[in-house]
Amino acid sequence: MKKMLELTVNGQQVNLEVEPQRTLQEVLRDELGLTGTKRGCDDASCGACTVLLNGKAVLSCNILALDARGKDVLTVEGLAKNGQLHPLQKAFIERGAIQCGFCTPGMLISAKELLDKNPKPTELEVREALSGNLCRCTGYAKIIEAVEAASQSK
Amino acid sequence: MSTYIGKSIPRVDSLPKALGTARFFDDMALPRMLYARVLRSPYAHARIVSIDTSAAKKLPGVRAVITAEDTLKRKFGLLPRLRDQPMLAFDKVRYVGEEVAAVAADTEDIADEALGLIKVQYEELPAVLDPVEAYKEGSPQVHDHVKRNVSFTASVQRGDVEEALRKCDLVRHNTIRCVQTAHCQIEPYGAVASFEEGKLDVWSPNQSPFTRRRALSNLIGLPLDKIRVRRCYIGGAFGGRSDTFPAEVIAGLLSMKTARPVKITYSRRESLAATRTNHAAVYDIKMGVNRDGTLQALLIKGTLEGGAYLSSGTNATGAPGSAVEALYHAENFKYEGTRMYTNKTPSSMYHIQTTPLVMTVELMLDMFAGELGIDPVEMRLRNITGPNSVTSGGSVISSCLLKECIEKTIELSGWKDKYGKLPPGKGIGMGCGQSASGFPLGIRFGSSAFVKFNEDATATVISGIVDNGQGNENLMFQIAADELGLSLDEVALVNADTELCPQDPGSYSMTATFVSGNAVRLAAQDARQQLLTVASGMMEVSAESLDLKDHRVFLKDDPNKAIPLEDIVRMAFLKGTPPLGRGTYIPKPLSPKGWADIQAGKLYGQYGPTYTFGCAVAEVDVDMDTGKVKVDKLTLVNDVGFPINPMVVQGQMESYSGLVLGHVLLEKHEWDGKGRMLTDGLQSFHLPTSLDMPPISSNLMDGDDPAGPYGAKDTGPTGGVSGAIINAIYNATGVVVDALPVSPETLLKAIKART
């Protein structure tokens, strides 16, 4: 039986009917077409699907869409505002922190949660905040640099 | 001076990736698209007695069910003689996870439910799960026609190595073994296929669209012009996306059957257990030196475990030998690689697959250095290959700044203040590496490109180049924009599309810069020349006296005399000579013999057209109570010729460092006694996280390759990081590593055994 779901996604009110077993990831990708949120694993272990739920980074593959009812979801597509890149997006691009880009959306969201809470993190704090986001392409070096650069530009 | 060549400019593709709008195959949704799932073998080795799909076909929402009976029963393999992998199993299954049947349905859930309704009757056969067992007389045969399960052999030889070993002052004998690891791209595997009007379109992560088109044509039975492998963003490859996989064949067949688009998305589990692994291997190494530290003889026997099918095992079997012979000079050299079939997931090339061997050669050099009282740096300098040298396999190495890389790495890492002066548990080590830019690929060795101008003086580059994430596309933008006097946003790229683009080798052998980059350079230069010719008519001067830069053509001697590019382009159209540039680049074999008699497995002649080199220093901290290794810092210096985009090259060096650290310290596939992979998720197969990786100082020599575009060579798995880490562990603990990964338990045991 489908159920009504109301939530805010990237600042926009969304109303739709979903099956109760659907994850937030499935609804974002398949129903809303927000495919920036990626899927890299079957068991909540890669971080590619990370989104902010009421400002907190969560694995969208690991929560039911209905549990986001009435909440505020931010995906990678909502980071840039009025055509302006978020400082993290700018830093990732300028520092070469993006290679294949598959981990990038999740990385950006985890980094945003960190900088929102802790605007001037140490290198170790950055590494800890991103330790649930796997990247196979960068060795993390330029990602860490980019987050540090974004924190300094703020 | 160039505007873009040689500059660390951000990659063009990073914007859509940062915005979340870059489309990977799984982000695609086509009208009326169906979803496919695959039924896989639960057995490592079994005869298929019967398959009954009738119940599955009746399930509402199921649109098609296929088995091998719906295929041409042809097999996949890189060379005709070596085709051994069916896309849907017939007669036998040879590993757990092998494709047996597939369903296309309205939703993935329905497809999954249908899989449960397919009845397969198997007759289980004894399986062989170990390469040593596999060779024994009377062992089960993975392929009926392959006696003793020898899948492939490859050898390189120079001089009389046994004799030379007898004459050396000192000889060492080490072994190293490693289990299977994985490429583990973060994007799981899959494909979208759409058959319409007699033509099949395919999107899937791949390293070589043209190679894939050829294989699909063989397997599905459509001619090349009726198959279009198309560009999509690709979430990493690392050598593991070079084969053609059942996913795209199955999606294609299902689409042909249903006349609807079909998407198949592998789970992480399927990606790990049913695509490819890195080879497990054992290397037995004898090295002989004289008292002055010069390498006299090197004898290497490698046994690789290849799993159920050959995949790119031909190259994988020879590559370890090639990795060593082009790095250190030994007058007497022999490498013999043997690849064995077992009933496990097939193994393919892997970007860093030569790691265990190269690392151990490095370790042995350090052991000799200690024994002889020679500094490890000096030990390397006495034995490395140099410019204009010939390797044991007969390759000529043209440009080589390895010596300079070593010197710079030593300086930047502060080696002299640290080596031999660190407290217990801390260690520093060095290592070197090289990689060939490409290897001969027969008729797919060369690349061609076109450049066409639009009437507003923007240009479109058409090149087969594929970008797996490493930045190949951006390279083409930089080259074309510079040659044509345009800014980056005035260049468009059409690429990785077999219908629209001329042939290209793909990006599976570190050739993108060298081969495809040269082709785009030549095409852009051709278009540029055409523009200069038109301009020379307009200005009534010779074309040779003109130059093109920043949207204008001007007199070299009097740069104020200029015409805007836009006017020249318009004139070219008006005159009926629209600027259309074309370029083809095929690396010249420098040696007369060409490379390798694949049939005989003998490797001789020019391997890569050029070679890239690097040196690394690693600093480690070993917890002597737990055996845990923390890499504190990596310092790398590479010779990639003239780097076209230093930031992108550094990114690739860091990428390679991450793969190596994972292989050396963390990653390991495990299997149960029935051949089932136990490590088929990211909770059990451990990739390095941001906490495992150290800060990396990546540096580049300012080199110049005589044949590379602008003097550039490709970045490869070059850096010597594995040797550096293993030598740093040796330096910290005295432990001679003989198996990968170096887990805390094994290292602790070895530390205890020494004290």
Ligand code: FES
């Ligand atoms: S998809 Fe991997 S953590 Fe959610």
Ligand code: FES
């Ligand atoms: S950039 Fe490819 S996984 Fe991170």
